[in-house]
Amino acid sequence: MSQRVLMKGNEALAEAAVRAGCRHFFGYPITPQTELAAYMAKRLPKIGGCFLQAESEIAAINMVLGASAAGARVMTSSSSPGISLKTEGISYIAGSDLPALIINIQRGGPGLGGIQPSQADYWQATKAPGHGDLHILVFAPNSVQEMVDTVASAFALADEYRMPAMILADGMLGQMMEPVVLPEEGNVTLPEKPWATNGHAGEVRNIANSLYIEAAELERLVKARFERYAEIEEKHSRHETYGLEDAEIVVTAYGATARVAKAAVRDARAKGIKAGLLRPVTLWPFPKKAFEDAAKSAKAFLCVEMSMGQMVDDVRLAVQCKRPVEFYGRTGGIIPTPAEVLAEIEKLAGGAE
């Protein structure tokens, strides 16, 4: 087993991608994500890969589309405003049934916003990562180790279902260093991609395309895609629980905020409040069933985010109004503190008695 090393989140994501067999990176620099691209710029040329800094995010995502169509394991990374520019390309990639990995190290918005950590792109990632009827896989790791562990499975699921996958992190996870155990370096066998447009060596000439003039044909394709989405929702939602068994107050948060929430839950328990944490690990598919189950015994839910309240919509839908769902958030780059979250838990506990 590899040894524990101290690594910055952004650099660990890059090395994990390399070890997952990714040899193609197209991007454009933006804080707080830049170390990821910088790492790839140093690393990929040494191992026969291709790092290319494009003239814009739009160009970069279309290079991703091209490389993916040719069968390459390919990725890009950016931060919030840059992801907005990539959404057109993400829609085209989804519409062309191509796999790709997109990393969003979120910062405050809207507009150029700020450069401090944020989770205000939840709606964008899970509801409208581009125009049209589509979903992408969205993973929300909460530590440098989990970011590393997510990379290979995000690539694999994207390949399996021929769709884009996103790792939705934030400036705190990207910038921080933590001990991490990297996967072993070695030859990665990529899955066969018989659909790749790599020079029509075979009988069939493959085409990567998202334009369908015939309405009936487009409807048939979109419906077939949604059947795959249904299978993913059935099989691939992930979540983590902490002290949920006897919890009366279920705190829910994803990514870095889940760590703050967990610290607050620990403090609440020390004060005798029966609190627990339900952390969605995948945001699409959203772990609806875990929330349904938790709603059976919990008295109330508290959703904590670095936004004005976005995931809370999905929590309310999953809980189906059976229990009150309260919200606490900080935005614009402010990270909520465990003390603030604890105060909200105490408010709810007081009200529940």
Add this chain to the structure above:
Amino acid sequence: MSVKDTNVFERGSDVADRENAERDLPVTVRRDVNTVLAGFGGQGILFMGKVIAYAGLLDGREVSWLPSYGPEMRGGTANCSVCISDAQIGCPLVTAPDALIVMNQPSFEKFVPTVKPGGVIVVESSIITAKVECNNVAVHYVPATTLAEQHGLKGLANIILMGKLLAAAGFCSVETMTETIKKIVPARKAHLIPKNIEAIELGMKA
């Protein structure tokens, strides 16, 4: 798929202390420490944080290192949060530190009031003339820049201050710190290893 935490509510610092007692480790050496390091960009604030985090890594503990980033680093203030614990690190952003090193006046004003009661503050007193006014924290004034110059350790004021914090907060053993310096100083600067170790010893005695 559901991943369950097996250590729920059992990994508090008291548990860590108990485990350490069983392992014959001095309890104080394995304390949880949440540290803030702050000063001007260029004083080696982030490097000092890396050294502390790396020491925690060598001890096989959980650590996190979170820098301030962005425009404030260009000529302005730089700060970072470092957590060392035997339990999983909750929030890597330290808002109520139990150990603080401050190397300039703006950081002194910003962070001194945030230190927890019972905490430790190390002040670079050749740069900061102000005194800490609250009496529920242990304050150590170390004229690190002056000391560094007197002892031929120019540029190692940060390491001197960290030595003082090591003595005062005991975030790792001296052996671990020596090992850390040997590993973290890059090979092309290996000649600086003895100087760094000297700076730590100087700080511990200051």
